[in-house]
Amino acid sequence: MKRICHIIFEHRIFDGRIFFKEAVSLAKNGFEVILLVPTIDKRSLGLKKEIPLPNNKIYESKGIKFQTYYYNKKLPKQFNIRQYFCLRNLLKKLIQIDADVYHFHEDGITLEMAAQLKVVMPGKKLVFDFHEFFIHSYREKKKKINRINEYIKLENEIVKQADLIITVTDFITAYYKTLCQCPIITLFNCQSERIFPTTKESATDDGIFWVVNEGRLLFDRGLKLIIEVAQRLKHSNIKFLIIGNLPKAEERYFQNKTKQYQIKDKFHVTGFLPYQEVPLWLKKGKVGLTFMLSDNAKTTISNKFFNYLRFGIPVLSLSHPIIDDIMREYKLGYIFDENEAKEIAAQIEELYHNKKLHLKLSNNVRKAFKTTFNWEKMEQRLLAAYNSMIKVGI
Template sequence: MILYKNFISDTRVQREAISLAQNGYEIEVINCKDPKDNNRVINNDKRIKNSEIMEVQPKKRETVKSLLKFWFLAFHYLIKETPPPDVIHAHDLTGLPPAVLYKILFPKVKLIYDSHELFPEAAKDKLNKFYWLCFLFLEFICSKFITILIGASPLQLKILKRRIKKPQFCILNVPDLDFIKKDFDYENLKFHPLSPNKEKLFKIIYSGGVYTHRGYDEFILSAVRILERNHNFEFWIVGGGNYLNNIKEMVKKHKISNHFIFTGAVPYCELLKLTYNCDIAVGLYEDTANNNIMISNKIFEYMLVGIPFLFTNLKSSQRYIKMVKAIEIDFPLDPEKIGEKILYLANNEKTQYEISKRSKSIIMEKLNWKNESVKLIEAYLEALK
């Protein structure tokens, strides 16, 4: 596997590596080392080798220079591999070029492209059209050498099908219940609400990467509206990102710092515990192409712990919002309406309970990694036949 980020921080790649190892495959993950993760262990399975070929801080990883360096080091590492790999599993477009170069030299190797998002569209949303065209061209060149395509969303694969005419498998980024239960007793969680609303400090959580396309400005402004009516609210922002300092300044500007808690990024199971111990979760996303196509991990995390939630009515998320009858937030994002919907849910314990119960039931029965991992093994069998 080739991953241009830290293996320890990517739960999807960990799930896939563990599943493949459990099915008899020897896995090596070529990835980056985060200086902050020196003491964290991924898995005790000896069939999974974590090869950190380059140390880089998350912020510097976003530079072109860092990406080119990783491609060179990954290709050089692959060339020295003995015995040579049967399959190269490239995660995202940033992991694909060294795999393609290796396949050009050794055509018999099978190449699986695991696209976690529509990378060209994401570059267009976050950067500009020039980067979109560059990544689109790179994807076009690399697509000629792909054996199997894996996507994380049906809408994503529908678009990629026009660009990459290879066998496709859709593998949702859902929780691995067996892996989680070692550190998080999700099976014995109570349904929300956890305690009566009367005279209670209501905790609202928004977790994940803190970036401009995730509606944090509107979240802060909705908090201002809520606190004008009721001071008994506390807002948790759990995650890191390049927009975090802007959000902190915005909170200070509106003089509501004593109602906000910023934890930064936390390990996955700790994130689940924090989420469960809050009362309402929020998922806000801007109306961009990539957001509407890709399914946010947040929706599955919120469903797993059974927390009542509000979520932006993205095309990719509509199905899951309707499954549990969560509170929908329409475009354009309006802080006044978001605040009203948070207050509505906070004051309706019956709705909280129904969302909580439906969410946990669907995750336990259907939307879990045990079901999705079957498709991963099928993809490998297809590649190797």
């Protein structure tokens, strides 16, 4: 049995793509899978101390074995002291695990380790999973802009050494094909009935026409536009369901604007939810919003888009160079520009009143999920790529 080690630092330990999709898919198809995560106190898993470690220090879920490396937050960040000791602890653990394949997912600390892996552990397989177009991310974030040259250097090392590169869109795949010769595959963040099942609890209908935004609500994910749309909707039975939380600045803006417009009663905000509680709320949705504004977001497809498809929720999207083609081909909903709050509100009203139209779109969405955009299709790609990579190494 081949041993696979997924390595994370910033991601939550039960991340949808890393844990529930990729790791579980590999484990249930005959691989031994270890998820290596940080611990900040040697008593819990993850940077946010998500779950306590058992007394025997062994934790396992869905066939995945969890192991830890120590990230000492008491050490100073100056001169990269904290990072140095974290990398040392991570390397010791990677050697101890002695996996056949090491699968990385992030920039930052684990990116540095990925770039050095083949030097330290020759003969091991290196997989890098680009969840986003990191170069755009570095350009957009003030904290990262000064480190863009460092990132590019590390990225170049990785693409030279990688045995398999995985991306989330064909656009990013095309970019990396210009940089390396190794196999590259696209794995959309499609959802699965296995991961997001329909239960009796989630299937109840409260009679509200819920307009859903799934995920943390940020300025660059349409917060201002959503409030302007809500302010234009007159029917009291149309309400907005925010499945997630808002950071402090966005929360202040949200509270001030909804109070000014007197529309607080039009919103329900769940706050942060564990991943497997999301479908209980998502199933209520009648319309799903995906208002992605940043340049980086326009090179990927948000998870919420695929989650809406899982539950047959028609989509209202801002124009997006990747999503637009999917929306038009499968007739999943409607596309708007950022300045069309009035038109978006009118379309929501139309879908509320025209049940025949809403049902037609919902059926289109369900069909697209069943035939094309489901994780089981992506799982086949993942397994084929893994089996081919491992066979080459025999």
